[in-house]
Amino acid sequence: MSEAGDFIDATLQRESSWQRAEAEQDRFGPGLSVYGASVGAVRGTVRDALRRYRELDRDGLTALSSELWAVPVFERRLAAVVLLQSALRHLDNSDLTRIEGFLRGAHLPDLADPLAVDVVGPLIAGLGGQARTRSEAVLDRWLRDPDPWLRRAALLAPLRELRKGAGDWARFRRRAALANGTADSRPDGGAAEIVRAAVERVEREAGGEA
Template identity: 65%
Template sequence: MTTTSDAADFIDDALQYESSWERAEDYERRFGTGLTYYGASVGAVRGTIRNAERRFAGLGHDDVTALAADLWSRPVFERRLAAVVLLQSAVRLLRHSDLTRIEGFLRSAQVPDLADPLAVDVVGPMLLGLRGQDAARAASVLDRWAAGQDPALRRAAVLAHLPAFRSGRGDDAAFRRTVRLVAGAGAGAGRERVPAVDDAVELVRGSGAA
């Protein structure tokens, strides 16, 4: 019987096969020493996930989220990027309750090249697919991110609006609420405004937000 562990091993082996020490050194110069780098290209990561989805066809919600967690559990850049690509490809399966797991990923992402795709390519599209109470619960989670102390979560709360505005379905009132919460968090006692969060606000505004 195939397990998510089998799929994770398949993905890890493929990523190591695609490794390049020159690229690994380049990643370390760009992103720092907080992660390990195999040196596989972004294209190789995406191709590996496509191959895994064919080899392990029929993965359901629990399989996808467990596999993403397995890949993320080791601080290897390419494994974590593979988890992001996997969630992106299976975003239709995701539920509002998965934001708890994604929050953990965002807190430990360490680099924007992992955190930003989680916000823009996973959280944002997921929000567009939610309705009713599920949408309301998800919105309350993003409010908490926006008002919290973690700059990565504040930036993610802002960037999650980007897919909606890019598709012409942005909610100006909801975005303004996020901006107010982010500004309040940045203005709290002993806190400073974070340029990366401000840049995210301007990026969304540039896509059509009021």
Template identity: 60%
Template sequence: MSDAAEFIDEALRRESTWIRAEEARARLGDGLRQYGSSIGAIRGTVRDALRRHPGLAHDEVTALSSELWETPVFERRLAAIVLLQSNVHLLTNTDLTRLEGFVREGRLRELVDPLAVDVIGPLIAGLEGQPRARADGVLDRWAQEPDEWLCRAALMSPLRAFRAGGGDWEAFVRRATAALDAAPESGGEADVVREAVDAVLNEVAKRRPELQFPSSAA
């Protein structure tokens, strides 16, 4: 384990409580282990790690994120997301392959949504030209994937941009329509996708009511 990953892991363990671990297990299920560290402790730990290891370059940040993610512990995986969020300016369209793997393995709203909203969306918003076109193509593919969590990530990714008055509305409508057409009528998979569409539409309705989603696609 790298020095940075070891520091983060040890700090998260120190900040853990069995009560929070039990609460997290009840909320998240048994798919991952839980240390029982608070969200504040996770953010503070990543911040401290970046102070101890200043000037991390792209490859070091992405390697550390994979190292944290590899161990199936919820707090470590959330720390990987916070790390990427703090360094999203270093990421490029080629990092979507790694992030796709994280989404496929995450399979929890508590992991997939911050990955989509706080990492994938800002990453893509910062791209231009050919890298942006390639990234948009990746999201188009995700929206048509049978994996409902990839669909959710594609749909949730522009949420911050829409909140800020930007975002590609036509691309969202295209992806949402494709995802809803492919989703089953009801059940867990449908809920994962429809929740994402509703989350974006609710935000848009509050801030940009002039944008209308086709009623036939809803």
């Protein structure tokens, strides 16, 4: 593990609470370990790490996010998300491949939703020209993927823009119809609900404009 990765992991463990870990473990299930650190502690730890390891460049930041995500511990994976949020100015459409891998392993709104809303959405909103076109094509591909968490992410990605009145509601409606159609074709009702919940969140938080 890198020095920065060691620092983040050790700090998160020091910030842990067995009571919180026990409660969160019941909520998340057996596929993901939990240290028991608060969301505030995760954000503070990443902030401290960025101050401590100022030499981290784009490659170092993205590699660190992958290093943190690789171990199935909730706080480590949330730290990877927060790290990407902090590194947005360094990211471009080529980073969507890495983020896609994270989304496929997220399996929780607590991880998938901030990746979509606070990383994918702002990343794409900051692009222009061919880079923007290619990134929108990636979202369209996600909408057709069997993985419901990718479909959910594609729908949640424009939430910030839609909240501000700057998003494309017509595109969102088309994507919602496509994502729901893909979900409805599968026998797994849970997958359909994962997608429907994303549509409902966007309409609730952004006003559901026609």
